Amino acid sequence: MQFSQDFSALWKGHFSYNEIKAIAQGNNKIYAAGDNAIFSLDTQSNEIKEVTTVNGLSGESISTIYYSEDYELLVIGYDNGLIEIAFDNDTEILTIVDIIDKPTIPPNDKKINHFNGYQNVVYISTNYGISVFDLERLEFGDTYFIGNGGSQIQVSETSVFGDYLYATCLGGNGIRKAQVSSPNLIDYQNWQSITSGNWVSIETQENKLYAINSNRKIYQIVNDVINEEFTYSDLPLSMISVNGNLVVSTQNNVFVYDSNFNIISQVAIEADFDTKYTTATIDLEHIYIGTKDFGMLKTPLNNSVIFEEIRPNGPLLNTPFSIEAERDGLWVTFGGYSSRYVPSSKKYGVSHLEGEIWKNIPYDSLFNSRNLNSISINPLNTEQVFINSFQDGMVEIINNEPIIRYDQTNSGLESLVLPGVPNYISLRLSGSTFDRNGLLWTTTSFLKKPLKSYQPSSGQWKSYDFTDLIPDPLNQNLGFSDIVIDNSEIKWIGSFNFGLIGFNENNSNPIIKSIKGDVENFPSFNVTALALDKRNQLWIGTDSGLRVLFNTSNFFNDDDVRVEEIIIEEDGIAKELLFQQTITDIKVDGSNNKWIGTADSGLFYFSSDGQNTIFHFTKDNSPLPSNTINDIALDEANGIVYIASNKGLVSFLSGGSSPFEDLQSAYAYPNPVRPTFNIVDEKVKIKDISENVNIKITDIEGNLVAEAQSRTNQRYNGFNLEIDGGTAYWNGRNFANNVVASGVYLVMLSDLDTFETKVLKLMVVR
Template identity: 60%
Template sequence: MFRSVLLSIVFLWPLMQFGQDFSALWKGHFSYNTIKDVVEGHDKIYAASDNAIFSYDLKTHAIEELNTINGLSGESISTIYYSEPFQLLLIGYESGLIEMVFDHDSAVLTIVDIIDKTNISPTNKRINHFNAFGNVVYIATNYGISVYNMERLEFVDTYLIGNNGDEIKVNQTAIIGEYIYAACSNGNGIRKALVSSSALADFQNWQTIVSGSFIGVQNIENNLFGLRTDRTMFKIINDVLNPLFQYNVLPKAITSNGTNLIVTTANNVFVYDSAFNMVSQIDVSDAFLTSYTAAAIGGDHIYVGTSKFGLLKTALSSPILFEELHPEGPLLNVPFSLKAGANDLWVTFGEYNLFFNSYPLNNRGISHLKGTTWINTPYSEVFNAKNLNAISVNPFNNDHVFISSFYSGLLEVKQDVPSILYNQDNSGLESLVLPTDPNYIDVRVGASAFDENGVLWSMTSLIDKPLKSFNLSNNQWKSYDFTDVIPKEYGSNLGFSDLVIGRDGTKWTGSYKYGVIGFKENGANPLLKNIKKEEENMPTEYVTALALDKRDQLWIGTFKGLRVLYNTANFFTDNNAKVDEIIILEDGIAKELLFQQFISDIEVDGSNNKWVATIGTGLFYLSSDGQKTIYHFTTKNSPLPSNDIVDVSIDNNNGTVYIATSKGLVSFRSGSSGTAEDLERAFVYPNPVRPHFNIVEDKVKIKEVSENVNIKITDIEGNLVAEAQSKINLRHRGYNLEIDGGTAYWNGKNLANHVVASGVYLVMLSNLDTFETKVLKLMVVR
């Protein structure tokens, strides 16, 4: 049987889409706390979260992840099923997409036939249930039933079984004896037909045995059970419904493993034998207060999907002790704001919308990736701070963090423990004042940043003095008035998207209606100015992102494109200050870079290149001047689960780029890193270079180099082999020796473009600013 599936794959190869494995440079950081479905198969338990899956091996107890890094789509999962005969996992999605994951090599086959069907309503394509019978699987959907041949890997039929052949929602199917039964919603009852009939596409061959709305239908050892939306379980005998039990709440799932009927409610899992005798009842444990979502039996244990704790494993015969099972990950799959440090990442889950509206308020905690371990702090431990967003890390103490709340103020966290919530009562922060309700309290703190002296600066919306400074050394707060550029009337300053601080102390913030605003303390005469007008070359007043690069140029992301303020030094004195678009040549035609794109974030890496996040078109990696697109990552050519990029943050210690999307968090090892202040810690690796190392592809790395450096590689006799210099021999430009921020890459080739012979080579480093030098020895063995 399995061999025939392999032959079919080879034969149909040109017609299929296989997901690509991106595990070489990418990593997924998905949350597996909320489980949608659970199945058992091939001595494993599979659990589906929002858009990713993990497996638990019943023998080895190993946990493995399956997500976009391995080739999954990243879409919202609705159901999963394991086929023992074909040794593969079927994944159904809300969109109608189906994916198959093969056990033998973890290949992912994507099936888009249902999505591409134009004669089916786009809103009715959800996959609800898989039911295998022989060589086919019956797929229950929101439009009816589709039949897929597992041997030939192709669809063979579709049944629209509603009255007059209409689309109706089918939640589950079951086959018993000669008949296939379909449990339908919206009063369409349970319908049956001869499974052997070749005319099931004709709705007239389907008989309604009972009206009403049914969640599911399952068969166990020639016994048929149906669950109705009035919470009643029935045993169906000769098409007559015999009531067995009514649950206190509407069950979320009804499944069968062939021997047992499993019914999952929010508070319980009930396991029955074929005669509907209770085998086990699993109640919610006081140690894991959560809602149950689905369950599956594996050996002597039952594995219960939850809304907070992934899978809970407990003994089927005595469900008292529970074990929490899921991969490491953040709290949720909706990251809103990121802040990366050295092998460190903070994540919040927001949020406010495009118009800085924070309602409905959310109650979400924070997540901290420390090394390889996730530390998750739930909402119950953050002093009820709602809508947590921007993150700032104390530059003098990485365990000291401030997190903005777009309703409750500013949360201070020390060594992963929330310590203080600053608000209108205990700090210089202010609540907005509603004209209609002066007693209403709402402290909307957003963008924040530390300056080089360790003073924290933050922006508060809907007040006259939005810019606040907090000096940690003396606990003093100061406020700065913006009414010279923002009118005093309520609602004029809805929000501030970003805050960056220049080396000269200028604070730059992006606003919803007033463009880019620059502020400088300037002693007793503060400077305040903004750019927002069309004649200043701004495409819109709404600035969504800011970044200052290593040349003190201000990169400006807006709702409608990208701009750069090249001369930041003279901003306050230049009466004709303007911003510029970046013009590139595309197929010989001059075009504006990222024209009309919604830019959500801009980050500058160690080599002064730019990571530009967009809503709708993925992530761009641009050269330092924007003239070259080094990468353009989308869902089609990368493991991004969505083309809506919410935020980006870079760990300049190792070049890891963390990418928050609307459907989860992933990271990319770019290889770029921050520069060192001197050459003291510079080193080269691997050293020695051994024969098995692919020097041309994987390259020798020279780490911890300074910002402005010259590198010469010579043989032991002093003959020049390769040379590079900062700002000239940049990475991705095709040089044998390239410099990317604080790391240089050598592909092992000499000036004649040949791979060098075995021997000792000297790596000579020269800091062009301080004239410091360092020589490293490198052994190459071929």
């Protein structure tokens, strides 16, 4: 049992709340659980607050939630048996791993099915039985294995009725009860069966007890005799008692009954919200319905014809596949292909973050394009975006409006051809990027001419033949990962079976070359990620480790070209950096440092040469909801790193930025530095500086206070004045390591390449 850390200072969660798994309520708040994050609605102020991995949640899949008004806390249950408790007006989350750590319970049986609060405890229904948790002491009590002979059985829910604790069970184990005040409920012989069958829910409504069977029927239990009340057209998904009313939810309807089981409200699927219901609750005036696609719908209890969508703004899904950053924004796709380039047939839309607002483009607006993956933003017109489909071609979007889909009928794109299968159409587009001239380059699997270029301004397409390298594309290469272009317009392409491919147009006499094997020092033929750094060195990710091509200029001329591993020293022992790790993405920031995502070890941030690990983020020490990183994107203008994991999207404010070409726009903030500003920890930022700069800070009398150079005083090395790409950070200390006094300070900037200078005045008030 431990309290988790709140990371909200530098991290932000971008979670989807379109699908609601569970709803709870109390103290004038409605709590709704998404896949792995929660939001609350204050019914009096209408304020919405999020609770995510940034606040300390685990990021695992939520199965159920319960709110205790007496103890003012929210209890969260997960598919894997984890339990977390979020306290009102507290920034910490309590994590309880007792069930996860039980070795006698199979992992698949640890799912938390239901919480039932009674007095000072909550009864936890699981796939192995019932556990008791004391909300006052915040500790576990007994566990009840209530199956025949004390065996573990699936308990769906529990409810206290009269003097007894009732449990509905699956697997044909019926409904069982035991005296709630008995000190020995751990003894299975104190539990008696009142009926057989599969039961999904049980609830006490004032002086009545109701249970729902898997046969879609609801029964009232009177003196342990079950009496059928109604048969639903769909299996009820939840049943709760609120304010003396009974609320039953199916995928197509919500039923609200009074104390005599008379319907006082029934809410069917609304035409404007084509979805499925998941759960529901009520207060004195409204019904709150969890849905699959629209978050939580709010409608009047007595006139359920007007619906209001309630959910935090977010992307479509919590399974981002590819992301691409722009200034103050981000594009996200959710479809794609497997690690072996097998199409997934995912019919998902696209999400676009603009500033603080998410705009979601649905699948049917994107010409029903499946498996949308890589995103390319036109550098000459940032409102124009191209998104590849690993099935149907390429979609063009302008100002958030899908304009056209390019495929085999209207462009230079081609479908693969399956021998003996006439009329088979499948365009497997993956990696793509723009060059500096605004020409879009993209790759298509299984073609003789897999490399295509497209000029948006003219509509001209060109195709480039790879058969000299891959003579049998249908059988020899499953797909292409990344494509990057260097300053010499060389195209570097990652492939599944042919390692690293270099392609040079060579004035219409193309040259193509591949390196992939042991001789070239590759750990695998499968290149999964590529990135060119500021020194034109090519960083290469594979499914078995990291390599660097240090000399890209001689790639085509050198018969002995090879890639190198990064060797680091750890505890006095030489080791290979990221040895045998599956690399999923590599990004280079303004300081030439490297962000590297992995398939199961989280996210790494390395110094420019890879020798120093600045950060290693995992789900255990950060808000990452998973250690499986699908993609990384950098908004370098704002120093934001976006991280797409297989369980959601988060961002980290690294603070770094790309350098400017000159010092014309350089400025310092905050200015003035006021007494309320924590200069030591929050630091003064000197923004929009050039790549190779010297910075001197002096007092008004010319006494040197601090000095730094771009290639020496880099960030995260403990200097008082640090430089990170286009931003420098000063902690207010002088050479004696004392915080400076109040006064005017001069920040003198000198570009070491162009000899341009600039002086900024900075006022410090202490």
